[in-house]
Amino acid sequence: MTEDTPLSLHERIAGQVRQLRAARGLSLDALASHCGVSRSMISLIERGESSPTAVVLERLACGLGVPLAALFDAAPATAADPVARLAAQPLWRDPASGYLRRNVSPAGTPVRIVEVEFPAGAEVAYETGARSPSVHQQIWVLEGRMQIRLGDTAHELATGDCLAHPLDRPIVYSNPTRRPARYAVVIVHEAAAPLGR
Structure with missing residues (x-):
């Protein structure tokens, strides 16, 4: 990428x-x-x-x-093109961990697919907990190994393994190996209600 x-x-x-x-x-x-x-x-x-x-x-x-x-997303989500061409899929590298993410899905869709290249030995910890509206995701390891910690529970994932879970507690992504890993994340996010001031 x-x-x-x-x-x-x-x-x-x-x-x-x-x-x-x-x-x-x-x-x-x-x-x-x-x-x-x-x-x-x-x-x-x-x-x-x-x-x-x-x-x-x-x-x-x-x-x-x-x-x-x-x-x-490149613009506010509206009735966008249903095809996300490879050249238009945004790539971003996390300055802290070095992981590289590519948003695969067209903007504004209720289901999102993200591809991630995760460096050897890297870790990212998200402290956020339960979401409103709720968010569900699946992590499918395409190459390598990942450890995903959901709250106090750790899941060891190898190539081909898929973890499904709601985003309702802190989550830590880590690659405990000496080789990069690559995985896809499929996210389903319910429509958000407007927040007050």
Whole structure:
């Protein structure tokens, strides 16, 4: 996979966060208190002046009531092209862990597919818990091995294994091996209700 340029991704993420926050009628302060990301960091992200980590983006997505994949959409979700061409599928590398994600699905669909290349020895911990509306996902290991910790339960996954679960507790992705892993995540997200101020 070849990554998009950092500038184009920062602009894309900035536009999506601004648009989603405005659509929900949230001030910077309200979103900050809702998701646990500082007002100054959200402002930097919305101006495309920050390289946020996957953990920060996940907190924002949770606070906005959308899956993380929605922050990488090119435009507000409308009646989009039902085909997501490979060249248009956004690629993003987490500056903290080095994992590379590609949003495979067309924007605005209720089911999202994400492909991830996860470096050897890397780990990403998402602290967010139960979602409203609920989010369900399946993690299908395409190559290598992954350990997925859901709350206090660890699942060892090898090539071909698939883990299905609701996103209702903290989750830790780790690759305990010396080789990169590759997996697909299929996400089903219920329609979000508008958040108040």
